[in-house]
Amino acid sequence: MKKSIFKNRWLPYLLIAPQMLVVLVFFFWPAFDSLRLSFFQTSPFGDRQVFVWLGNFTSLLISSEYHRSVLHSFIFSLGVTFLGLTVSLFLAALANQKIRGLPFYRTAVLWTYGIAPPVSGVIWLLIFHPSYGILTYLLSMVTSYEFNWLLKGWIALLLVIFAATWAHLGYNIAFFLAGLQTIPKSVMDAAKVDGASGFGLFRWITFPLLSPVTFFLFIMNMVFSFFETFGIIHAVTQGGPGDTTTIMVYKTYLDGFVHLRMGSSAAQSVILMVLVISLTVIQFRYTERKVFY
């Protein structure tokens, strides 16, 4: 901490006031209010609130609709995370080699950071389009399987997984590149002298040394796919077909703003809050440690 400090009775409070105001009014109060609302049920006209203890939570707990939403959220998020990490690690490893034209190559992989998830969704929607999509057309030449996301839930999931992964590649690649650059050259040279090469070098030296970054990215990708992909679902599948792509955040929105079940929606918000708090705590507890030991 600093030794030299200014002395002033009121100035520091004035300086933190703007941020504190935003934090209290738009973060803390809404969070507490969601918590409070999750113990109430609001009448359909919104005029009466009935205290129901944990009623909203228990009805979620036994709702098979909610179970499906949780299950599909995890399939979606794990899909986005594994696909995203695999592709970006591969790309980052390539873009970390000492070759000519490196600045061009790096820009050509990092630009994807600018893609808004919903815009990515719209483009992938066309690629997957049952009648006009290029992917559907190409698949129709090799198989007679009807590749139609409107009819088959797993294809819809695949569509939103691809869209979310594509929009998040730049982020992952930037971190993997930074991670690769922290690996000391001497370690790699020593390993090579000891006879490591090829896949062995990657498997036993590079990958373990990258594990803190990989773990950090695993958490960040889970957070991303749980909380920042609403736009893809809303713009592309609207949770369908059926409810295959109704991920938890989308269901919270549907129940709160479309079906006007405020209590249930607030309870779902609280569950999501617990989830994001756990992910953040895990991230802060473990990322500073050397995961590869």
Added chain:
Amino acid sequence: MNDALLKKTTRPQLDGRKLIIHLLLICSICLIGFPLYYGFVISTQSIEEVIEKPQKLLPSIHFLENYTKVWNRIHMGQLLINSGIVALVVSLGKILISILSAFAIVYFNFRGKQVVFWMIFVTLMLPVPVRIISTYQVVATLGWVDTYAGLTIPLIASATATFLFRQFFLTIPDELVDAAKIDGSGPLRFLWSILLPNSGANIAALFVVMFIYGWNQYLWPLMVTNSEKMKVVVVGISSTIPTGTQPPEWNLVMAAAMMALLPPVLVVIFMQRWFVHGLIESEK
């Protein structure tokens, strides 16, 4: 996964190995660039060309026609201006209030400092979706629905920016503060003429990351606006997606998508150096 590339690490095959890396990189770049290329190609074709099978994967001549058509149809100018305002206010607002908070936390002793620090930290765990209903009610009570204030201010708090500036201020030598004190300049003067001029790289870095964050917002703008003239572009383009009974004008959808995509991608490309730095530093 990487074995093809790494098997070739022995010295005599050096050139072959580099050639393979170049090839792999070019293939991968084509693959991850394909959706963008495909979207662009379709955006230049006529509707007949779009529904043709197989589609031609080369640009056609309807670029201007499609772009002006969709520009006028969804008031693209207004959408882009709104997105620009949201992205700028959110990114600059986050940076401004974070600099002030970090300055207070690093250079002053005051009661409740730890509490303030933790409160800012906790905002990391409260993304928009988990507080959506109640935030909306607060904004409605304030009468901010469908205003720029409602669109931007609830997104402005930033733990990451505050921590980044705090880290950075801690690295500034104490001698500078002492010198400033001897010169008789007060804390605000010190902030303005010493700290700010030295924070350029950090500000640029955060600007890129926060600009993208602001531009890419979807859920909050969707909730808090209801008139056409307050919509942002990522929300606006979904209205171009043809439903069952409408003509399949995917060329127009793609033209709209390209226009929504271009500004943030350009920001990333032109500020790439700062963006990588900002991303890594702010997540430390």
